[in-house]
Amino acid sequence: MTVKSRAKSRSIEDILPLSPLQEGLVFHSVYDEQGVDIYTVQLVFDIEGSLDADRLRTAAQALVRRHTNLRAGFRQRKSGDWVQVVLADAPLVWRRHDLSALDGSERPAAAERIVAADRAVRFDMGRPPLVRFTLITLGPDRHRLVLAVHHAVLDGWSLPVVLRELMHLYVARGDASALPRLRPYRDYLAWIAGRDRGASLAAWREAFAGFDEPATVIPAVKDRAPVIPGKVEFSVPAAASARLTERARELGVTLNSVVQGAWGLVLSRLLGRDDVVFGVTVSGRPADLDGVEDMVGLFINTLPLRLTLNDRESLGDLLVRLQSEQSRLLEHQYVGLAEIQRAVGAGELFDTSMVFENYPLDSAGLDDSADVGGLRLASAQSRSAMHYTYGLVAHPGDQLKFRLDYQPDLIDRADAEAVAERLVRVLGAVVGDPSVPVGQVEVLSEAERGWVLDEWIDTAREVSVRSLPELFEEQVARSPEALAAGSLTYGELNARANRLARALVELGAGPERFVAVRLPRSADLVVALLAVLKSGAAYVPVDPEYPAERVAVILEDAAPALVIDEGWLAQVDTSGHGDSDLGPVDLSSPAYVIFTSGSTGRPKGVVVEHRSVGAYVG
Structure with a gap:
């Protein structure tokens, strides 16, 4: 071993695997290192009194030295696996800003700019510590302390512990000897490794039996850069919050279950389906691990919650069943x-989530009267975000408060506000009468009902009943050189579809016959669908991303004469076929068969005739 390698080994205290959620957070953070890292969490609190800045810095250094997680960084091995590397000693990142010379009216805005700029600074995931401190002096006896930390090393349930210990270390001038002995984070990772993974995965597969269609509000956008979410803050009035808590007690469920059920019902109406999934964040701290309540690190986990809804079931019974x-x-x-999704075999399960944050910061002694070493901690707030299309955060208390994160490049603020109002409306239904059937719970506002029942369905008009091939061929005649699909013009697309249609007819396609089309979104998919229609047959779309079991059920039920996939297209020879139009098709024949998930979760086919397609397009 060289001198350099010995020094390097002495600087590393430990090398640990990642917890389940750490894997996801590290992935999101390194996926796009140029964009905003939304998993940089801030804790901001005001301090009143005669503060000794050097003494506070010593306390912060002692805090980092005390906790292995605050000295950990993440690195990828040559195998591709990620590990967390704990340094024996990590340098404190400490910054100071003195705004006391500014006019009093200018200080709040200047302080807020510093806080916002600090949150925008990314951590280098491979260079610990993934925590930094910023002290802002607002006046002789007024300060603001900003603690920024990457979520991969610390969860919200750890924040009260961190604050409590930081203040103790300030009073003790950095002496940690009086603090309780820590249980190392590696014990938690060992606890995870000792679980019966096979039994757990079997339980998750059972919970998601029959579920094969993601519950997403917005389809995944490839190569989309992360953005800071928009936020809608709202609450339930204190009196109604008290009644809601009492109602939960009467039903024998937690307030968390009530909010989960209400969110599931809102999501069900939003997606138009009775089998929904959304992410929920759990504390992840095992009760059988002694000392876990005082451990600092990332213990939380985001898991899928599946909720099936029956319109005839009472709202109260739904909540009891959910719990x-x-x-x-x-x-x-x-x-x-990720492991659950692989076991279930349905790919991405959801793009909305919720978390019930029942770790009030005043549990660290940070109420309005807290006095630490001659200082008064006036307030504390945490700032965090999620990457989901919608992310609901619930804060229990005398008044039930919410924050709804939404992706502003995908969701309009007005739509997010409407979703928030629907949640409050459902919670009101729980308070009002939990015996009401789920199908009778009014989720929409009066204005929204008016749009749906009056404006949106007022679509009566005269239409031309012709087949889709005829309508397409008319468009080809109007603008043959215009782009139609990818780089194909309408003329080129029509010629390719005609040649393929003639090949299909030779292979047995025609009226009252089905042809399955299993192709990714591309110009080839458009050519294939149009060719099937021109042949007189009906197409059966099969998503290549579907699980094998779902594909097998669809093909067994539809019994297609042919299956068009990428391999078949690569082999079929259409060069000997003409590219002129094939002529009209029978409007009474099927045009396509679309399979959806029925109430049992199994695919259920719906046949659509050419007559309906022509009327719709026309």
Whole structure:
């Protein structure tokens, strides 16, 4: 071993695997290193009194030295696996800003700019510590402390512990000897490694039996850069919050279950389906691990919650059933989301999430009267975000408060505000009468109902009933050189479809016959669908991303004469076929068969005739 390698080994205290959620957070952080890292969390609190800045800096250094997670960084091995590397000693990142010379009216805005700029600074995931401190002096006895930390090393449940210890270390001038002995984070990782993973994955597969269609509000956008979410803040009035808490107690469920059920119902109406999934964040701290309540690190996990809805079931019974179903999964909540999705075999399951944050910061002694070493901690707030299309955060208390994060490049603020109002409306229904059937719970506002029942369905007009091939060929005649699909013009697309249609007819395609089309979104897909229609047959779309079991059920039920996929297209020879139009098709024949998930979760086919397609397009 060289002198350099010995020094390097002495600087590393430990090398650890990643917890399930750490894997996801590290992926999101390194996926786009140029964009905003939304998983940089800030804790901001005001301090009143005669503060000794050097003494506070010493306390911060002692805090980092005390906790292995605050000295950890993330690096990728040659195998591709990620590990967290704990340094024996990590340099404190400490910044100071003195705004006391500014006019009093200018200081708040200047301080807010510093806080916002600090949040925008990315951490280098491979260079610990992934925590930094910024002290802003607003006056002789007024200060603001900003603690920024990457979510991969610290969760919200750890924040009260961190604050409590930081203040203790300030009073003790950095002496940690009086603090309780820490249980190392590696014990938690060892606890995870000791679980029966096979049994847990079996439990998750059972919970998602029959589920094969993601519950997403917005389809995934490839190569989309992360953005800072927009936020809608709202609340339930104090009196109604008290009644809601009492109602939960009467039903024998937690307030968390009530909010989960209400969110599931809102999501069900938003997606128009009775089988929904959304992410939920669980604390992840195992009760059988002694000392876990005082450990600092990332223990939380984001897991899929599946909720099926029956219009005839009462709202109260829905909440009771939801809590019972989730209770059966409690001992399996350590499994990572990616592993669950692989086991379930449905790919991405959801793009909305919710978290019930029941870790008030005043549990660290940060109420309005807290006095630490001659200082008064006037307030504390945490700033965090999620990458989901919608991310709901609930804060219980005398008044139930919410924050709804939304992706502003995908969702309009007005739509997010409408979703927030619907949630409050459903919670009001729980308070009002939990015996009401789920199907009778009014989610929409009066204005929204008016749009749906009056404006949106007022679509009566005269239409021309012709087949889709005829309508397409008319468009070809109007603008043959215009782009139609990818780089294909309308003329080129029509010629390719005609040649392929003639090949299909030779292979048995025609009226009352089905042809399955299993192709990714591309110009080839458009050519294939149009060719099937021109042949007189009906197409059966099959998403290549569907699980094998779902594909097998669809093909067995539809019994297609042919299956068009990428391999078939590469082999079929259409060069000997003419590219002129084939002539009209029978309007009474099927045009396509679309398969959806029925109430059992199994695919169910719906046949659409050419007559309906022509009327719709015309």
